[in-house]
Amino acid sequence: MSATTTFAETGQVPRRLRTLVRRAERQHLTKMLALMAPSVVFVALLFVVPIALFLFRSVDNVEIPKYLPNTVAEIGQWHEGELPPEGVYRALTEDLIALKGEPEAAVLGRRLNYSVPGFRGLVTRTVRQLPDTVPASARELLAGIDERWLDPVYWATLKQQSGRITDFYLLSAMDLKRGADGAITQVDETQAVxxxxxxxxxxxxxxxxxxxxxxxxxxxxxxxxxxxxxxxxxxxxxxxxxxxxxxxxxxxxxxxxxxxxxxxxxxxxxxxxxxxxxxxxxxxxxxxxxxxxxxxxxxxxxxxxxxxxxxxxxxxxxxxxxxxxxxxxxxxxxxxxxxxxxxxxxxxxxxxxxxxxxxxxxxxxxxxxxxxxxxxxxxxxxxxxxxxxxxxxxxxxxxxxxxxxxxxxxxxxxxx
Structure with missing residues (x-):
């Protein structure tokens, strides 16, 4: 092949020309990404991220694990259908004593009240009447403050809602609820909206x-x-x-x-x-x-x-x-x-x-x-x-x- 053979005759692209084309394509892509970056960042920070955080709230259950850490750790060992052991009562008492005089007690009660009406009053009343130390029998102490602490329904609710992620809000938005046994059922007709x-x-x-x-x-x-x-x-x-x-x-x-x-x-x-x-x-x-x-x-x-x-x-x-x-x-x-x-x-x-x-x-x-x-x-x-x-x-x-x-x-x- 002579030195004067042209590209059109051989049909082959010289290596240097291929290198220059790839370099030009990379430069063009870099410029395009640089021009798009401000818009992408703006949309991500002011549109995508806020919507994603808002939608995450539909499964977020931060209140109960945050304010009842000892109870969440102990209640996982409890089998529903009967009253929890003394260790669970003691853990709940310690967590509620830590909330005395704090606004977080109302936040916790409001979150539990979504699941069982009246739970907020139960929590705030209990926190208000608890002593500064846990007595020998935490079960008798809580039952003396309010007999509802002897109702397994409230404890079943605490166990169901003790995870960091919950399906409670999504079920509620579809007029569904999870019963004490964990089964998903329809809410009452008066509450189905x-x-x-x-x-x-x-x-x-x-x-x-x-x-x-x-x-x-x-x-x-x-x-x-x-x-x-x-x-x-x-x-x-x-x-x-x-x-x-x-x-x-x-x-x-x-x-x-x-x-x-x-x-x-x-x-x-x-x-x-x-x-x-x-x-x-x-x-x-x-x-x-x-x-x-x-x-x-x-x-x-x-x-x-x-x-x-x-x-x-x-x-x-x-x-x-x-x-x-x-x-x-x-x-x-x-x-x-x-x-x-x-x-x-x-x-x-x-x-x-x-x-x-x-x-x-x-x-x-x-x-x-x-x-x-x-x-x-x-x-x-x-x-x-x-x-x-x-x-x-x-x-x-x-x-x-x-x-x-x-x-x-x-x-x-x-x-x-």
Whole structure:
């Protein structure tokens, strides 16, 4: 082979050229990672980590092992069905004496009260009346303070909840509980609220999504077919609600929908109704206010997709003799499915977590899962149950997204 043989003739890449290409690729990759690093760190620290920590609270059981270390160590040797031995009573007495005068006693009692109502009062009363030292018989001491310490149910609860990880909150979020024998059973009908809450949340979210699609689809179609000037004006009108906060928009509907509000006055003036309708603190008010808030999130994805539909396809179908309904059903609608999928997904995900609007416009039976997550986080201070509800909410959204992605394709769920 002569020295003048070219690369094109041999088809072989010189070693030095391969080295330079690999070096350039590494440099390019390093620069890309360096540019992405701030965004990745920002998202991880302010989004992923807080959500992960919040979801971990659904299985976290830090209070009992932390405040009752001796009891947790001793109660593991006890077999349920009978009263624990003296060693377990002594260990519990030592742990409770260490909590005298400390706020942690109330925290421990509140955590145990989630499992057995009345446990908080039992713990605080016992801590308050305990002496500074453990007597010869800790069982007699605790039984003298409160006879409930002779009830195996309370001890069974302590043993079941003595682990660092617990399924108590997850079971509670599904209207389930673990009995004294460890078996999982349904809670009483009077306490079963969360399964119906999930159903109500899904019903409201699906209903709002369907209404937004029925209203938003023709609006987006008109915007896509209008001239540039008219389309810009229509787009500005769609974006106007974003100029005000969610709370202001919801409060405005409170004023409009009340018995003496503008909506009822207009309906009475037009002769459509004879007496004011009840549009506040019920499902109707929730649907009206939520549709108004979420409608732009449906129109914008639809408009972005419809704007890219070439009218040539529609004219071609019409020139072949297809009537307008057939043109829409066989040509236009399939081409806009990506916008429908993206808009429905966006509206549904946002409506599932709605809190402010149902709280202000809806009644007690119209509250969605977001209301209860906020209640257990801020008022009841039961972060474990709030986290469990949030975990199931994320699970439901993920399942629906996967199902929708399988049906219409994941590439069509992206907002373009």
């Amino acid at each position: 969360f399964l119906s809450l999930y159903g109500r949340t899904l019903y409201t979210s699906v209903g709002v999504t369907v209404i937004c699609l029925l209203i938003g689809y023709p609006v987006a179609a008109v915007m896509a077919s209008a001239g540039p000037a008219a389309a810009n004006w229509l787009l500005m009108l769609v974006l106007v609600p974003f100029w005000t906060s969610l709370l202001v928009r919801t409060t405005a509907w409170v004023v409009l929908l009340q018995t003496e509000g503008l909506v009822n006055k207009i309906l009475i003036y037009l002769g459509i109704i004879n007496e004011p309708l009840s549009l506040m603190f019920n499902t109707a008010g929730v649907f009206i206010a939520m549709v108004h808030v979420l409608l732009p999130y449906m129109i914008l994805p639809l408009y972005s997709v419809m704007k890219g539909v070439s009218p040539v396809h529609l004219r071609a179908a019409s020139s072949l003799g297809a009537p307008p309904v057939t043109v829409f059903r066989t040509v236009y609608l399939p081409l806009t499915i990506p916008g429908i999928a993206a808009g429905c997904t966006l509206v549904f995900v946002l409506s599932v977590g709605f809190y402010v609007t149902p709280a202000l416009v809806g009644g007690p039976s119209d509250q969605m899962i977001g209301y209860f997550i906020a209640y257990f986080t801020n008022s009841a201070v039961n972060w474990g149950l709030a986290s469990a509800l949030g975990a199931f909410l994320i699970l439901v959204i993920a399942v629906i997204y996967l199902v929708l992605g399988k049906v219409v394709g994941f590439d069509k769920l992206r907002v373009r």
